[in-house]
Every structure is written in structure tokens, then in C-alpha cells.
Amino acid sequence: MSEIRRVIAHLDIDAFFASVELQRHPEAHGLPLVVAGAGPRAVVTTANYEARRYGIDSAMPAARARSLCPQAIFIAPDFAAYRAKSHEVWEIVRARFNTVGQVGIDEAYLDLTAIPKPLAPLRALVGELRERTGMTVSVGVGPSRLVAKTASASFKPAAFVAMSREQAVSHFASHPVQLLQGIGPKTAGRLAELDLRSVGDLQRADVTLLGGRFGERLAKALHARAHFYDDSPVEVVRVAKSRSSELTFPTDVSDTGRLEEALVQLARELADGLRVRARRARTVAVKVRLDDWTTVTRARTLERFTDESETIATTALALLRAYAPPRPVRLLGVRVAAFEDELARERDEAPGYQLALPI
Ligand SMILES: [Mg+2]
Structure with a gap:
């Protein structure tokens, strides 16, 4: 690679x-x-x-x-307080550094490649954040997102660690494979069946053998991750236009009670996702696909922005009841759109201004 x-x-x-x-x-x-x-x-x-x-x-x-x-x-x-504090922190970071890719309410990647000696300004930033916002930040620095994230996550709180790829390869060899971003419990379980439990096990694994179990592409990707190769860029993420949560039933459903129950659950998941990402939206929509693949969407725009599961669920339920699916339902979805930040951005109309909020 x-x-x-x-x-x-x-x-x-x-x-x-x-x-x-x-x-x-x-x-x-x-x-x-x-x-x-x-x-x-x-x-x-x-x-x-x-x-x-x-x-x-x-x-x-x-x-x-x-x-x-x-x-x-x-x-x-x-959540309103967390949103406000998050905004405060990342505004300071964006004022000091150009390429800031926020990936959550409390984390972001910075591309420092163009800065000759990046550690000094980075340390100064940590101090400034503590002084101005009261927040302590853990920092990992490396040649890739993977090394940087693994370093900050392993040494937090108040971490400030820079590592080369080679250092990461030896330092994390004894850690479980799940330390590596992208390897979840499911993949870890499949690796354990091959007796590969630590990052070091995976580093030493035979790629052909891995390929037999995972397919060639995934095998190569897993092996590369264990060696801390990662060339994904820092992306200054654009705001998503909408978020949705959908469910395809194992068998088509006509029972109103079951449909409504599923819809409330979807609304809850969606609201949780909004709160984690510190987003609030004003438009709620439901999507219904019938057993004959007719797909219907109904939407309503609320008076106020919301991230509350109650509000989203109630609105979605009203929309579903108004539509009253005439045939068994194959798929049900809830979507929210018209985000607060997006509208604020339209008002700002600053040329070239990019909101780096998580999607
Ligand atoms: Mg955190």
C-alpha cells in the first residue's frame, strides 16, 4: 500500500x-x-x-x-447545553486551524500536514480550550486518522501523544483487535474463530488464510489496519440534508398496533441519533412501502425545531394514521429534515463558509 x-x-x-x-x-x-x-x-x-x-x-x-x-x-x-459548549469548542479550533473535520459532538480530526511544526500550536490550542471553555481535550497525532484516533483513545484523559505508524504497530500489538476502528464485535468474533485475538495476531496472520474466511478485499483491509495503514483524508463534512431510520419487516404487516409500535421505535432511534449529533430538525416525514411496492411519503413541518422522540413519534403517528395504509406494509421509515444549523447557514450566506457538523 x-x-x-x-x-x-x-x-x-x-x-x-x-x-x-x-x-x-x-x-x-x-x-x-x-x-x-x-x-x-x-x-x-x-x-x-x-x-x-x-x-x-x-x-x-x-x-x-x-x-x-x-x-x-x-x-x-x-442537550441544549452540550450543543452550545460543543459549538464554542469547535469554533475556537476552526479559528486556529484550517482543515477541521468534525465527526461527533466532541471529536474532530485536524489535517496538520501543511504546518511545519504542528505540535506547538496544537499544545497552545489545548491550553486555550481549557482556559476559554473549561474543557480538557485528548489529542493523538500520527500519519493517519487511524493512528491519531487510536492514540487519543488509548491515552485519554488529557492525552497528548504523537506516534509514527511503526510505533503504533508495536505499541498496540498486545491490544485486542477491537481497538482498531472498523473492527466491531462481529468481526472480532470471526477473527477469534481463526484464533486471531490481538492486533499482533492479526499483524502476523496469513493474508491468504484470512482471505478464505473474509474474502480477499476485506482480508487485505483488515491486515492493513492491523499495520496501521490508513489513507482516509480529513473531510470537512457538509451538513446532511436529512436523516432517516427505516425498517423492512420480515413478513408484511397489516396490524395497526404493530405498525405503530414499530414507528415509535424508529422515531426513538432517530431522535437518539439527532441528540448524539447535536442536531434538531423541523420537518418529520413517514415513508410507507406496501406489499405491492407502492411507496408513499407524508411530511409535516413543525412550529419549532426538535430532537425529542415524543414529538417526532407523535407527528409520525399522526401522519401514518392519516394515510391509513390500504394494504399490508413491507417497509416503514421515519425521516427528519430542515435542520436548524442548515437554515442558520442559509441566513449567514457567507461565501465559502462550511459548517463542519457531523452527519
Ligand atoms: Mg469524548
């Missing part, structure tokens, strides 16, 4: 939501703090490092977190 010479940094705000809450609740400093909703199905949105010591982690049911550490301070998430 040819190597493109790049210098890339990955910036990740440490325990982001918890850090914002700590600023607003200074009495909680040094104590375990968990941000989680209150409902029966609520999950942990984030936990500070004191709470993580008790085994609490993101996406864990809130009830389980409470039993692991009953003395922790539990706070309901305030």
Missing part, C-alpha cells in the same frame, strides 16, 4: 457531557457523576472518570449504574 505523507490529529473532549455538568455543578468536583435520563429505559449518556472507576460506562442502563455506585450524583442530560 502506498503511503501518503500526512500529519493528522484527533481531538476528543474528555468525558464531554459530564465535564459540562461539572462546570454547572461545581459541588460535584472529585465525586462520581453520571449523566443519565430518569425513565425505566434510560441509559447512561456519560460518566466522569470517578464514576468509571466503579465500572459505570456509557450506554449502560441507568438502573445498573445506580446499583454499581448509589452515591454517585445523577443528572438528567441537557
Whole structure:
């Protein structure tokens, strides 16, 4: 694989939501703090490092977190506050560096290739962020996104680590393969069947043998990742025009109750995705594909921007009921469009201005 010479940094705000809450609740400093909703199905949105010591982690049911550490301070998430803080942080970063590709509410890649000695300004940025926003950022620097991200993720919090590809190859060899971005539990499971468990195992694996199991293309890609080859560029992401969540039923569904239940679930997933990405939208649409492949879309524009699953679900349900599918349903979808940021951008009309918000 040819190597493109790049210098890339990955910036990740440490325990982001918890850090914002700590600023607003200074009495909680040094104590375990968990941000989680209150409902029966609520999950942990984030936990500070004191709470993580008790085994609490993101996406864990809130009830389980409470039993692991009953003395922790539990706070309901305030996404508007996180959005505002995120905006503050990345505006400062964009004011200092040109190529900023935001990939989440609290993380972004920077392409520093054009900067002669990038570590000094990068360190200055970390200090400036701490001073002006109160946020601590972990930084990984390397010749690729893969090295940069792996470094920041492995050494956080308050990491500032630069690594060459070769250093990453030897340093992470003993780590489980799932350390590598793009290798999830499913692929890790299939690799384990070949007795390949660590990054080092995968580095030493025979590509032909891997090809027999994964196909030649994926085998080569996995092997390359284990050797920390990655030539993906930092993309200053454009705003997505819409987001959707769809479900194709295993067998066509006529039962109204089942359809509505599925629709509410889709609306929930969609709203979760919006909140994670700090987006709010005004238009809600449902898509219904019948068993004869007739596809119908119905949309409604709301009075206000929303990321609430209740609002999205209620609107989607009203649209579905108004349509009343005349035949069994094959596919159901919920979509939101007309995002807040997008409209703000249209108002700004600054030439060449690009919003680098996550899609
Ligand atoms: Mg983070």
C-alpha cells in the first residue's frame, strides 16, 4: 500500500457531557457523576472518570449504574447545553486551524500536514480550550486518522501523544483487535474463530488464510489496519440534508398496533441519533412501502425545531394514521429534515463558509 505523507490529529473532549455538568455543578468536583435520563429505559449518556472507576460506562442502563455506585450524583442530560459548549469548542479550533473535520459532538480530526511544526500550536490550542471553555481535550497525532484516533483513545484523559505508524504497530500489538476502528464485535468474533485475538495476531496472520474466511478485499483491509495503514483524508463534512431510520419487516404487516409500535421505535432511534449529533430538525416525514411496492411519503413541518422522540413519534403517528395504509406494509421509515444549523447557514450566506457538523 502506498503511503501518503500526512500529519493528522484527533481531538476528543474528555468525558464531554459530564465535564459540562461539572462546570454547572461545581459541588460535584472529585465525586462520581453520571449523566443519565430518569425513565425505566434510560441509559447512561456519560460518566466522569470517578464514576468509571466503579465500572459505570456509557450506554449502560441507568438502573445498573445506580446499583454499581448509589452515591454517585445523577443528572438528567441537557442537550441544549452540550450543543452550545460543543459549538464554542469547535469554533475556537476552526479559528486556529484550517482543515477541521468534525465527526461527533466532541471529536474532530485536524489535517496538520501543511504546518511545519504542528505540535506547538496544537499544545497552545489545548491550553486555550481549557482556559476559554473549561474543557480538557485528548489529542493523538500520527500519519493517519487511524493512528491519531487510536492514540487519543488509548491515552485519554488529557492525552497528548504523537506516534509514527511503526510505533503504533508495536505499541498496540498486545491490544485486542477491537481497538482498531472498523473492527466491531462481529468481526472480532470471526477473527477469534481463526484464533486471531490481538492486533499482533492479526499483524502476523496469513493474508491468504484470512482471505478464505473474509474474502480477499476485506482480508487485505483488515491486515492493513492491523499495520496501521490508513489513507482516509480529513473531510470537512457538509451538513446532511436529512436523516432517516427505516425498517423492512420480515413478513408484511397489516396490524395497526404493530405498525405503530414499530414507528415509535424508529422515531426513538432517530431522535437518539439527532441528540448524539447535536442536531434538531423541523420537518418529520413517514415513508410507507406496501406489499405491492407502492411507496408513499407524508411530511409535516413543525412550529419549532426538535430532537425529542415524543414529538417526532407523535407527528409520525399522526401522519401514518392519516394515510391509513390500504394494504399490508413491507417497509416503514421515519425521516427528519430542515435542520436548524442548515437554515442558520442559509441566513449567514457567507461565501465559502462550511459548517463542519457531523452527519
Ligand atoms: Mg469524548
